[in-house]
Amino acid sequence: MNSCMRCGEKLSHNYLVAIFTVIKEERKRLIVCLKCKEILNKKEK
Numbered sequence: 936m937n938s939c940m941r942c943g944e945k946l947s948h949n950y951l952v953a954i955f956t957v958i959k960e961e962r963k964r965l966i967v968c969l970k971c972k973e974i975l976n977k978k979e980k
Contacts, residue, residue: 937951939951939966940965941968941971941974942971944968950968951968952966952969953965
């Protein structure tokens with residue numbers, strides 16, 4: 936079981952996705968759940 940790096944919810948790997956975000960010109964890889972991915976995608980737009 937892994938957990939989402941944003942909300943901390945523990946989920947199996949098939950519910951988690953890797954996304955890349957740019958924070959202070961650094962590219963970071965986050966493992967997040969699908970719910971957080973939707974939230975982060977909306978924030979970027």
